[in-house]
Amino acid sequence: MDENVTTAVLEEWVRRFAHLVAENRDHLTELDAAIGDADHGLNMDRGMKAVVAALDAATPATAGALFSKVGMTLVSTVGGASGPLFGTLFLRMGSTLGDAQATSAHELAAAFRAGLGGVVDRGKAGPEDKTMYDALAPAVEALAAAVADGADLASGLKQARDAAAAGRDATTPMLARKGRASYLGERSVGHQDPGATTVALLLDAATETAF
Amino acid sequence: MDENVTTAVLEEWVRRFAHLVAENRDHLTELDAAIGDADHGLNMDRGMKAVVAALDAATPATAGALFSKVGMTLVSTVGGASGPLFGTLFLRMGSTLGDAQATSAHELAAAFRAGLGGVVDRGKAGPEDKTMYDALAPAVEALAAAVADGADLASGLKQARDAAAAGRDATTPMLARKGRASYLGERSVGHQDPGATTVALLLDAATETAF
Amino acid sequence: MKKLINDPNDVVVEALRGIEAAHPELRVDHQHKVIYRGDAPKQGKVGIISGGGSGHEPLHGGFVGLGMLDAACAGEVFTSPVPEQMQAATKLVDGGAGVLHVVKNYTGDVMNFEMAAELAAAETGARVVSVVTDDDVAVQDSTWTAGRRGVGVTVLLEKIAGAAAEQGRDLDQVAEVARKVNANGRSMGVALTSCTVPAAGKPTFELGEGEMELGVGIHGEPGRQRLPLAPASEIAALLVEPILADLPFSTGDPVIAFVNGLGGTPLIELYVMFNEVSRILAGHGVLIARSLVGSYITSLDMAGSSVTLLKADDELLSLWDAPVNTAALRWGI
Amino acid sequence: MKKLINDPNDVVVEALRGIEAAHPELRVDHQHKVIYRGDAPKQGKVGIISGGGSGHEPLHGGFVGLGMLDAACAGEVFTSPVPEQMQAATKLVDGGAGVLHVVKNYTGDVMNFEMAAELAAAETGARVVSVVTDDDVAVQDSTWTAGRRGVGVTVLLEKIAGAAAEQGRDLDQVAEVARKVNANGRSMGVALTSCTVPAAGKPTFELGEGEMELGVGIHGEPGRQRLPLAPASEIAALLVEPILADLPFSTGDPVIAFVNGLGGTPLIELYVMFNEVSRILAGHGVLIARSLVGSYITSLDMAGSSVTLLKADDELLSLWDAPVNTAALRWGI
Ligand SMILES: Nc1ncnc2c1ncn2[C@@H]1O[C@H](COP(=O)(O)OP(=O)(O)O)[C@@H](O)[C@H]1O
Ligand SMILES: Nc1ncnc2c1ncn2[C@@H]1O[C@H](COP(=O)(O)OP(=O)(O)O)[C@@H](O)[C@H]1O
Ligand SMILES: [Mg+2]
Ligand SMILES: [Mg+2]
Numbered sequence A, B: 001m002d003e004n005v006t007t008a009v010l011e012e013w014v015r016r017f018a019h020l021v022a023e024n025r026d027h028l029t030e031l032d033a034a035i036g037d038a039d040h041g042l043n044m045d046r047g048m049k050a051v052v053a054a055l056d057a058a059t060p061a062t063a064g065a066l067f068s069k070v071g072m073t074l075v076s077t078v079g080g081a082s083g084p085l086f087g088t089l090f091l092r093m094g095s096t097l098g099d100a101q102a103t104s105a106h107e108l109a110a111a112f113r114a115g116l117g118g119v120v121d122r123g124k125a126g127p128e129d130k131t132m133y134d135a136l137a138p139a140v141e142a143l144a145a146a147v148a149d150g151a152d153l154a155s156g157l158k159q160a161r162d163a164a165a166a167g168r169d170a171t172t173p174m175l176a177r178k179g180r181a182s183y184l185g186e187r188s189v190g191h192q193d194p195g196a197t198t199v200a201l202l203l204d205a206a207t208e209t210a211f
Numbered sequence C, D: 001m002k003k004l005i006n007d008p009n010d011v012v013v014e015a016l017r018g019i020e021a022a023h024p025e026l027r028v029d030h031q032h033k034v035i036y037r038g039d040a041p042k043q044g045k046v047g048i049i050s051g052g053g054s055g056h057e058p059l060h061g062g063f064v065g066l067g068m069l070d071a072a073c074a075g076e077v078f079t080s081p082v083p084e085q086m087q088a089a090t091k092l093v094d095g096g097a098g099v100l101h102v103v104k105n106y107t108g109d110v111m112n113f114e115m116a117a118e119l120a121a122a123e124t125g126a127r128v129v130s131v132v133t134d135d136d137v138a139v140q141d142s143t144w145t146a147g148r149r150g151v152g153v154t155v156l157l158e159k160i161a162g163a164a165a166e167q168g169r170d171l172d173q174v175a176e177v178a179r180k181v182n183a184n185g186r187s188m189g190v191a192l193t194s195c196t197v198p199a200a201g202k203p204t205f206e207l208g209e210g211e212m213e214l215g216v217g218i219h220g221e222p223g224r225q226r227l228p229l230a231p232a233s234e235i236a237a238l239l240v241e242p243i244l245a246d247l248p249f250s251t252g253d254p255v256i257a258f259v260n261g262l263g264g265t266p267l268i269e270l271y272v273m274f275n276e277v278s279r280i281l282a283g284h285g286v287l288i289a290r291s292l293v294g295s296y297i298t299s300l301d302m303a304g305s306s307v308t309l310l311k312a313d314d315e316l317l318s319l320w321d322a323p324v325n326t327a328a329l330r331w332g333i
């Protein structure tokens, strides 16, 4: 069966994500200090606070409008690598979902996959480059598989969350080949990737939302 | 009675002084760090090492030549306040002693007093300004008094040493009115004056020399 | 954290107000955090903009003015500016001859400038060409990294490309000379201390009293190697030799030698370093044709230094010597 | 101690070699540690020399050149040079019109310059006039102190007197304008950290993480007051208000506003400070006619800043604007 989610539920997801990013701001920044430049948590928190402000100002009517606004706000407030990357993720989800009033599990899974495509187009990352890709790609696959098996969104997102968390943890032993961490060569090994950690928070937020 | 000292003995005194300054270099610099700019020990040590090098290069024949060379070397190698001040002290002693082969206690006491006069001409310091004057003036008086009482140089210099040490200690409670320490106002109270400490070393050196 | 600041989140905004107050010949678009020439846009002149994270002052805002940049975009500390900023700057300086974007090679900077160029072209049809600097030999340049970082050469490139644009060269010619600078310049840096990002409040990395970090960039990223603190003569060799090896210099080659301070290192130490650098170059028969000593591309309050060598020819030297009038670099006018 | 140096005792000598290598237009007398203009002595022009302890770079050597100093004498770190050095410099720059000695008011500097003037007069009959700067309002000026320290005003004075000399004014006129600058300028400084004298190897004073030292000079002397670290807005008020109170400024007075870094403070913080200073001055109706922001008179690696205000008039402003071509200050040429 294939239930639909309202834009309000999706907005709740985004707001939960903003909340988790704020909670983990310093942790994300510390991860970035180890293999980057100590600003990832500050960047994402600045961006998601702006997103929440934008949502407070005007409630998007459709899922497409919602994610497009999230993406645009991130692109125009975050900067760094994560601004274009997370921004493009949401922009692509928005353009994929269009202006339907409610969103099916299949549509959301497809939009999520499109978002991953956007991240790859921008950043050219692939598996095991030690980036957000390594958490995002498994999550996209897990959601798609679950939904294909007829799972409902709530359980599909739980499986995506587990996949993202596993992908995040898997970045620790990796040698970075993209982003600032790649400057470190061997010294990047043994540190968890900040961006992948943020992706895992995005899925945690989903499982904390009443889909 | 009034024995004479050879230039060799006076040179030994100067070399002992250089030795004590080197030994106390860091201590003098720390005293200067508290109420000055942390260089007095470095300054005096640089100067006295140059003096020793000059004496090694050529042994002065007369007391006048000896002290003039010491003074000129200090003026041209120390800089700061102590260069002109200690330099003038020795220059005046040199010009006062002239080119006699040997020096009497009276002559040395008079030369020492002339040196004090040179320090005052240059630095305009008086009693309780918390400077080298506060150790030098009492030493000059003590030596003159002892010699006037017919004491021999060795005991006269011991009394001068005690007077210099007392004068040095007396600088601690004083409020500085000359030199860098005066910038501190009240905060200069409770610290021993570096220059006065060096003067005490000069007299210590005298008592360690076989006059 | 000990800094002369107010709220750590206001540092960039307030520094821009300070620049505006100190340099009446400059204009500041506070909404977009863009510093631009009072006389921009110059009709018929190629516009040159750059930008990047803040914390590298005087780069880039201090290089806005006649003979160098037309505008600079200030991002958050160590975070590249957002596309809207470069889009606004591009509009401000486009005098009809197109606009050159000078971009330091960092993933974030490259992506945000890319998006800005797309947006600017879509909005005003402005012709934009980007030149990316990647001169840091501390980073292996391979398909397995994001490529070398853009560091010291960026300063020299902005000066030289700015002179070319001021001469009236067209966009392709200006881009060409800019690429020539990047191709012939190499840099390497060392940190004696970490820097402290205001919003983070504590040092980005810990470095022991007897340690130094070799091969650092300008964002407090850890370098390639942690070594025992060494005398300036050895440090200079550790910086210069890899540069000479990477970009073969031949005896008699004239270079522009740039010894840069990273923000917390005083000038007296930079001159001690320059003395060592000049001795090493003399030993290789490399000729110092021009020199620059000072803190021009910094990493907040980091103590340390970087060396940049640009293999020059008559064209580059005459463009280097051309008049420049900016807050941080000025001569000939 | 973390510094880019070799043997701590060779810092001054090696920095001089670095300056010589970086600035071919300058000459260095290594025996006397004198930096002088390649075209010195200029016949008929008043010569201007200054000097002092090292560790304040670019002061004074960075100000040698057309329109500013003819020569600078480098003492040991924080220790005034010796008479022989100023004697040699005076001889090098005397073009027959006499020589001005610019002396910062420290007991040692004053005494050594005094002896130098005596020696120079005796040796060559050179006419020497000395001007002493004493602009630091942190020090009470009374018969009970050595008088105020010479700090930031020295930079402005060397620029303005240098321009007057370049115009061909005679020694008394140049000395007069120099005294006018000193009379109308005031400064005050703050330290966030101590500095470390290379030969001492450790910080001159200890300052807690939450503390700052108000009213410091440029030699790591303790200041007048230790206070809790404060925001830039409050620090700026602590520096500017005593200056305004000491040298009454009236509404509409034009000033040259100079925000200086003490060596370890990066430019971005100085611009944050300048923003605060300009706001305070605006509040008092004081007009910023010219400004200077940067690290021009430093205290080794000390983190901190000083503010200097010079009450200007048309004469001082036009001399300030006159061409200058030195390593550290350059415009109009
Ligand atoms: N080329 C890329 N593709 C995908 N993700 C990337 C790429 N480069 C960097 N990232 C992600 O961005 C994160 C860093 O983001 P952030 O620190 O905010 O930006 P910056 O590196 O510019 O400071 C990294 O942890 C990584 O997950
Ligand atoms: N005007 C003065 N008269 C006499 N002695 C002085 C005067 N000013 C300073 N001194 C002495 O000089 C000492 C400081 O010498 P030093 O540290 O070598 O020079 P500087 O103060 O230039 O760094 C002080 O401790 C004091 O004894
Ligand atoms: Mg980062
Ligand atoms: Mg001292």
Ligand SMILES: [Mg+2]
Pocket: A037, A039, A080, A081, C053, C078, C079, C080, C108
């Ligand atoms: Mg960043």
Ligand SMILES: [Mg+2]
Pocket: B037, B039, B080, B081, D053, D078, D079, D080, D108
């Ligand atoms: Mg001194």
